[in-house]
Amino acid sequence: MDKKVVVIGAGPAGLMAAGRAAERGLDVILAEKNDRVGKKILISGKGRCNITNSTDIEGLIENVPGNGNFLYSAFYTFSNQDLIDFLEGYGLKTKVERGGRVFPESDKSSDVVDVLLKFIKKSGVRLMLNTAVKDIITEDNCVRGVVTEDGKAMECDSVIIATGGASYPGTGSTGDGYRMAEKLGHTIVDLKPSLVPLLAKQEWVKELQGLSLKNVEITVKSKSGRKLYTDFGEMLFTHFGVSGPVILSASRHLLDYDYKDVKLIIDLKPALTEEKLDARLQRDFEKYSRKQFKNSLDELLPQKLIPVIVDLSGIPSDKFVNQITRDERRSLVRLLKNLEIEIVGSRPLKEAIVTAGGVSTGEINPSTMESKLIKGLFFAGEVIDVDAYTGGFNMTIAFSTGHLAGMNC
Structure with missing residues (x-):
């Protein structure tokens, strides 16, 4: 009799796990x-799907602050290059962008889903859509089957939980896997939002809603002044605070602070030292010497940002440029290099890209992804207490752990 396996969840981890298990001749x-299938894949990377990252294995581990060492076996058994080769074997060409981010050459996440569908079809997986699993049946700490939401029982020898996290519930990630695992005795490490937009205290931030800043440097500091994170790139102002690539990456470092009592410092002109920026301002002020201060920054800053900077500078907006003192100009330079925002929280878990927390890694065999508590129970992807920064690392975790579970179930 063929060994029967039920994989719960058809995201990147589940699709990979199911395909690999079926390739081995399992039912x-x-x-x-x-x-x-693949609802979260479709929206990932703004619809382009950041499949993986081109760094080496050590680089992958370094970019997983949440239990990275647990993933050594997974990454070495099915590496980022193995993933690229696998996709290209199905005709999906890839390209590498800034920061080693790997995308489909077509810029279409749907092409990634199409490949995974071809893979499971070719492998002989039986796909059951609109089928929610409610419970896992065990006997003597061994998997015996599953029960679906409509009460139907299916016998099986192994179950792979690949249900995702609790972020983006619209994609189906509603925490089902945590509930099933906990029912079977597994520890669920507290769930927190990771890679999440941040809330700002200052009211002026709302005035900048929709403004995207490119090539800025951000630094996040604790209340005591300790530097927690620094990054360079793009950010976005919103009606509640700040978002965008560098903010999402920074948010992971604030998890232990509950996203409170931290300061975000933005260097609007990181390419210029204070001295060079001062010299640049002097040239602009000379050029616009007969204008009022509020009309003198057009060449230096985005239009939307000017009224806010003018207000924060303390220099009267209607003061003529030729009357601005050296101290006022120097103070403006410091403001442009150190625009400070107080972070007071984050958006909720359902709006986070990734869920931090999940099934405790101490209860999972890292070489097989099998539960140490229940024989025949496996885990793959975001349901496990592992999480990474932006840049394709979380998707790599899903594919690599899915591969490992599928090869060992």
């Missing part, structure tokens, strides 16, 4: 509660 059912 595999992939149960997905949505009416289609």
